[in-house]
Amino acid sequence: MSKLGIFDVSVRYGKVPALTEVSFTVEEGERLFISGSNGAGKTSLLKAVCGAVSTTHGRIEVDGDMLTGQSPEAIARLGLTMVPEGREIFGTLTVEENLRVGTGIRHDTEAIETDIDEVYQSFPILGERRHANAGALSGGQQQMLAIGRGLMTNPKLMLVDEPSLGLAPNIVDQVYETLVNLQNERGLTLIIVEQSSSRAARVGGRMVLLGGGKVMGDGDAATFAESDLLKEAYFGQDKSKDAT
Numbered sequence: 001m002s003k004l005g006i007f008d009v010s011v012r013y014g015k016v017p018a019l020t021e022v023s024f025t026v027e028e029g030e031r032l033f034i035s036g037s038n039g040a041g042k043t044s045l046l047k048a049v050c051g052a053v054s055t056t057h058g059r060i061e062v063d064g065d066m067l068t069g070q071s072p073e074a075i076a077r078l079g080l081t082m083v084p085e086g087r088e089i090f091g092t093l094t095v096e097e098n099l100r101v102g103t104g105i106r107h108d109t110e111a112i113e114t115d116i117d118e119v120y121q122s123f124p125i126l127g128e129r130r131h132a133n134a135g136a137l138s139g140g141q142q143q144m145l146a147i148g149r150g151l152m153t154n155p156k157l158m159l160v161d162e163p164s165l166g167l168a169p170n171i172v173d174q175v176y177e178t179l180v181n182l183q184n185e186r187g188l189t190l191i192i193v194e195q196s197s198s199r200a201a202r203v204g205g206r207m208v209l210l211g212g213g214k215v216m217g218d219g220d221a222a223t224f225a226e227s228d229l230l231k232e233a234y235f236g237q238d239k240s241k242d243a244t
């Protein structure tokens with residue numbers, strides 16, 4: 001089970017408000033896109049859920065368990081994992097070494113091997129290149145590796161920060177196909193930061209639109225992609241530009 005509840009959450013960096021009283025819930029197995037312009041608070045929201053930044057107000061719960069105030073490790077043990085923006089893989093380590101990063105504290109040696117095999121089943125190319133340095137992989141393969149590493153904790157809820165960043169559109173298609181397949185196979189709840197509303201609309205799902213650290217809209221991604229609200233969130237009152 002992994003119902004996520006975000007209630008009146010605020011985050012500040014010193015005097016800079018990043019999120020102001022953000023509230024919404026996410027159902028088990030749902031696919032939710034977080035969208036909004038640069039600086040809207042998307043990454044801060046993911047980090048708050050994972051415990052990587054402290055909240056200054058409000059609470060975050062998963063299945064009624066309070067996440068607020070817990071360490072990132074404790075939150076990961078509850079079944080949440082974050083795939084960071086920029087992927088943060090270790091280029092000088094091999095693909096397999098990257099998957100093993102973070103398993104050092106686990107004692108279930110057999111389960112680790114099973115988890116690695118399952119990642120290779122989901123991403124055959126990673127299995128083929130398991131002994132290659134991760135830095136030698138293409139951008140798309142590195143994104144797959146970052147997602148694969150996230151799977152090593154057997155998450156119920158995966159938060160993915162801008163998986164399309166820096167990738168060619170056809171590679172982005174592949175990354176999303178993989179994410180959707182993983183979701184269908186594992187019953188994952190997915191929360192994905194995606195700046196392109198047209199991309200979110202094509203993949204399909206719900207969208208929470210952030211603007212200036214606040215929720216500006218919450219609804220079907222395809223409906224939002226057509227709406228003025230989206231342009232307002234990206235460009236204030238200037239609706240002449242394209243937010244796609």
Ligand SMILES: Nc1ncnc2c1ncn2[C@@H]1O[C@H](COP(=O)(O)OP(=O)(O)OP(=O)(O)O)[C@@H](O)[C@H]1O
Nearest residue numbers: 013016017018036037038039040041042043044045
């Ligand atoms: N470590 C930090 N220190 C100070 N201010 C920060 C820090 N991280 C983010 N901010 C500020 O908090 C606000 C929200 O930033 P955040 O990165 O969450 O937005 P975002 O929607 O993810 O933006 P982007 O699309 O550019 O990644 C911005 O005003 C940003 O400048």
